[in-house]
Amino acid sequence: MSRESAIPAIEVERLVKIYKEVPAVDGISFSIPRGSITGLLGGNGAGKTTTIAMIMGLLMPTSGSVKVLGAQMPHQRYRVLQRMNFESPYVDMPMRLTIRQNLTVFGMLYGVRHLGERIAELAEALDLTRLLDRPTGKLSAGQKTRVSLAKSLINGPELLLLDEPTASLDPDTADWVRAHLERYCRDRHATVLLASHNMHEVERLCERVIIMKQGRIEDDDTPARLLTRYGRRTLEEVFLDVARGRDEAEAAQ
Amino acid sequence: MITATESAFAFSPRRVAAMMLRYWYLLRSSWPRLIELIYWPAVQMITWGFIQYYVMQNAGFFARAGGTLIGAVLLWDILFRGQLGFSISFLEEMWARNIGNLMMSPLRPIEFVAALMVMSIVRLAIGVVPVTLLAFVFFGFNLYALGFALVAFFINLMLTSWAVGIFVSGLVLRNGLGAENLAWSIMFLFMPLACVYYPVTTLPVWLQPAAWALPPTYVFEGMRALLIDHTFRADLMLEALALNAIFMAIGVFGFLKLLQAARRQGSLMQTGE
Numbered sequence: 388m389s390r391e392s393a394i395p396a397i398e399v400e401r402l403v404k405i406y407k408e409v410p411a412v413d414g415i416s417f418s419i420p421r422g423s424i425t426g427l428l429g430g431n432g433a434g435k436t437t438t439i440a441m442i443m444g445l446l447m448p449t450s451g452s453v454k455v456l457g458a459q460m461p462h463q464r465y466r467v468l469q470r471m472n473f474e475s476p477y478v479d480m481p482m483r484l485t486i487r488q489n490l491t492v493f494g495m496l497y498g499v500r501h502l503g504e505r506i507a508e509l510a511e512a513l514d515l516t517r518l519l520d521r522p523t524g525k526l527s528a529g530q531k532t533r534v535s536l537a538k539s540l541i542n543g544p545e546l547l548l549l550d551e552p553t554a555s556l557d558p559d560t561a562d563w564v565r566a567h568l569e570r571y572c573r574d575r576h577a578t579v580l581l582a583s584h585n586m587h588e589v590e591r592l593c594e595r596v597i598i599m600k601q602g603r604i605e606d607d608d609t610p611a612r613l614l615t616r617y618g619r620r621t622l623e624e625v626f627l628d629v630a631r632g633r634d635e636a637e638a639a640q
Numbered sequence: 641m642i643t644a645t646e647s648a649f650a651f652s653p654r655r656v657a658a659m660m661l662r663y664w665y666l667l668r669s670s671w672p673r674l675i676e677l678i679y680w681p682a683v684q685m686i687t688w689g690f691i692q693y694y695v696m697q698n699a700g701f702f703a704r705a706g707g708t709l710i711g712a713v714l715l716w717d718i719l720f721r722g723q724l725g726f727s728i729s730f731l732e733e734m735w736a737r738n739i740g741n742l743m744m745s746p747l748r749p750i751e752f753v754a755a756l757m758v759m760s761i762v763r764l765a766i767g768v769v770p771v772t773l774l775a776f777v778f779f780g781f782n783l784y785a786l787g788f789a790l791v792a793f794f795i796n797l798m799l800t801s802w803a804v805g806i807f808v809s810g811l812v813l814r815n816g817l818g819a820e821n822l823a824w825s826i827m828f829l830f831m832p833l834a835c836v837y838y839p840v841t842t843l844p845v846w847l848q849p850a851a852w853a854l855p856p857t858y859v860f861e862g863m864r865a866l867l868i869d870h871t872f873r874a875d876l877m878l879e880a881l882a883l884n885a886i887f888m889a890i891g892v893f894g895f896l897k898l899l900q901a902a903r904r905q906g907s908l909m910q911t912g913e
Contacts, residue, residue, distance in 0.1 A: 406906070440909050443744050447903045461903060465647060468746045477909050478740035481662065481732075483669045492665075495658030496745040522669070538741070 394457040396421045396546050396578035397442060402451035404437050404602075411437040413602035414451070419580060419595075421545075424572055426589035427582040428622075429599035430630045435582040436477070438599070439548050442580065443473055456546060469497060472544040474535045476551050482524030486515055486534050489523055490541055497542035509537045513567065529560040536564060543575060550582045561585070565592055586623040596622065598629050605629045651754075655747050659755030663729050664762075677767035681717045685771050688713040689779040708867050709837065710781045714772060715793055715863055716836045719856055720827045721767050722801030723808075725760030727823035730809040734817055743908050749899060753892070756809070757802050764798075789866050792877040793859045799884035800855045801827075803891035810898030814907055836860050855883040 397419040404412040412434040419425050429435045440446035441453050444461035452459060458466040480489045487506060494502040510516040513533045518526065523534055532553070539547060552568070553561035565588060572579055583589050589596060590610050598606040598613075606613060606629060610622055617625045667673055692709035733739050742752065775781045783790060808826055812819045833847070834856040840848055851857045858880035865873045902908050 436909070437906070440906065445740060445743055445903065445908045446906050447900075465650065465746060465748070468744065473744055475740065475909075477737070479737040480741070481666065481736040481738050484662070484665050488662075488665045492658050492662040493741070493745065495661070496655050496742075496747050498652075498654065498746070 391457075392421055394421075395419055395454075396423075396456060397580060398452075398454040399438070399442070400452045402438070402441060402453060403449045404434075404441060404446065405449045410602050412441070412448075415599070415602070415604050416451075417597055417604065417607060419578060421578050422572075422576040423595060424579040424581065424593050426593035426596045427580060427599065428584075428586075428589060428596055428626055429582075432601075433599040434602040435599055436475075436550055437602075439473075439475070439550050439580065439582055443471075443548055444468075467546075469542065470544060471546040471548070472497075472539040472542055473548040474539040474550065474552050475548075476554055480523045480531070480534055480538060483522055485520050485522055486510070486526075486537070487519040489534065490537060493538050494541050499542055505541065509540060513537050528555050529557065532556055532560070532564065536567070540571060545575075545577055547572075547577055547579045549579060551584065552581065553583070553585060553588055561588070568592065586621060586626055590622045598626065600629055649750065650748060651751060652746075652748075655751045656755045656758070659747065659752060660758055660762075663732070663755070663759045666732060667763075667766075674766065677721075677763055678770055681721060681767050681771040682774060684717065685710065685713050685775055686778065689775060689781070693779060707781045708864055710775055710779055711783070711786075711863050711867055712836050712860060714768070714775060714781075714783050715797060715859060716831075717768055717771070718764065718794060719797040719801050719830075719834075719859075721764050722760050722798050723805045723827050724823070725763035725767075726756045726802055726805030727808050727812075729756050729759045729763070730805070731812065731817075731820060731823060734812060734820075739813070740908055749896065753806055753809075753895070756805070760801065760805065761798070786863075786866065789862070789872050792874075793863060796855055796859050796877060796880040796884055799881075800887060803884065803887035804830075806888075806891035807894045810895035813895075813902045814898040814905070816907055830854060830856060833857070834860060839864060853883070855880040855887060858883070 395418045399418070400416050402412055402415050403410065415434075415438065427435045427438065437446065441448050442455060442460065444464035447461060454460065456467045456470055458464065484492070490506045490509070491502065494505060499505050506519070507516070510519055513536060515530070515533055515537060518530060523531065526534065532555070536552065539549070549568075553564050556564065568579065569592060571577060579592075581589070581592060594609060596608065596610055596613060597604055608616070613622065613625050614620065617628050619625045619628065689710050692707075695709075733742060772783045775783060786793070804826060808823050811822055833851045834854050835843065835851055836856075840851050840857060840861060843851055858876040862873045862876040865871050865876070
């Protein structure tokens with residue numbers, strides 16, 4: 388193992404983010420090894436998006452530290468931004484630009500070589516070839532998600548941060564997107580941190596699940612061990628146990 | 641060790657070109673945006689042109705000072721449209737909810753600002769060049785006859801417009817689109833003090849130091865000196881340049897501080913109101 392690949396993809400230590408005296412993230416620590424797919428689960432307001440924003444360097448922690456591919460975020464972010472990418476429902480691609488124009492702009496920003504070929508390759512893989520010259524704003528929700536995914540893969544990132552990547556997609560498109568992500572990670576040995584409400588998606592993709600509640604990590608294990616420990620059949624039941632408190636969840640059933 | 645290409649202050653012409661391409665694609669795709677660039681400068685110039693035409697027929701001073709009103713209108717438009725061109729390109733990113741994508745990309749703030757500066761010149765050229773031609777055709781006022789003086793006026797006005805545009809962009813980043821109106825209105829704060837249409841001596845004495853603290857004041861005084869007294873005041877242009885250096889430093893420093901505050905507050909993820 389090389390020295391570089393021994394460094395975890397993400398190292399979070401005692402991370403805190405406080406907004407006006409309210410802790411959104413409250414002293415969490417975890418480490419994600421290279422080449423793994425990890426799910427970040429939690430209800431609304433659990434702190435998932437805040438955590439991902441700090442990992443991306445878009446948000447300054449109140450205290451604690453985040454290292455991405457060995458670089459301290461956000462101060463050393465320019466050392467690694469070229470090697471990572473993200474997809475989030477909180478951002479859009481410029482709507483008036485065509486898919487090809489958007490991918491060209493982002494490809495240039497990331498310094499992608501042989502950009503025309505890369506765009507063609509991604510368009511082929513994500514079934515966007517016939518749509519390449521259509522304005523992004525005129526696409527369906529599923530097509531837009533595929534364009535966002537193409538943007539997030541334009542630089543062949545080693546680390547991919549995905550916030551609700553299949554939200555608002557029909558089951559068929561969502562399944563298709565998951566299959567593509569699986570293939571990408573396997574082929575490139577890429578690391579993925581995936582925040583999602585879709586338990587089926589997390590169960591299928593992730594080899595490890597971090598469950599957050601009120602800014603803290605409630606549990607952190609493989610899906611199989613979580614099911615065993617909570618005595619549940621699905622991750623959704625585990626999630627409800629954590630989100631509502633175990634007794635309340637059992638009473639609700 | 642952080643190498644030059646990994647530094648926050650690295651500069652890549654390729655990334656600047658990428659951003660310019662992005663704005664060019666946008667302009668090309670939207671004819672209302674192109675029309676809007678020409679519409680207001682043209683309306684304003686024609687209105688003021690007729691006013692000048694009227695007063696020239698009635699007042700001896702204005703007859704001698706031919707072109708000062710139209711000249712003031714055109715130079716004011718360079719200042720105002722320069723800042724607006726910068727700010728609107730920036731606002732396009734906010735409206736498109738694209739700021740997060742850009743801030744997560746290797747694009748450096750200085751490269752982003754450089755692209756916005758170049759685009760403000762492009763937008764200005766699209767809007768103001770046809771209007772200067774209209775001024776010549778309608779009222780016989782040839783802005784380009786100002787020659788080297790025009791270059792000095794232009795450089796100083798653009799520097800001020802960029803300094804203000806950079807600072808306003810920082811405010812919008814920090815405060816969201818609720819601060820958008822500043823982009824449209826902030827330059828009008830300069831208008832009475834910069835003495836666009838009248839000499840500085842018109843202002844009360846206690847207000848004149850405030851006027852001389854603004855770089856555009858020197859440009860408009862310089863224009864009047866050129867058109868009325870036929871004298872190019874290089875001293876005024878150099879003073880404006882020195883003040884612009886201070887304005888630019890304040891603008892960039894303010895932008896970086898506001899960007900830092902936006903990173904603390906999480907405004908980069910929430911670009912709405």
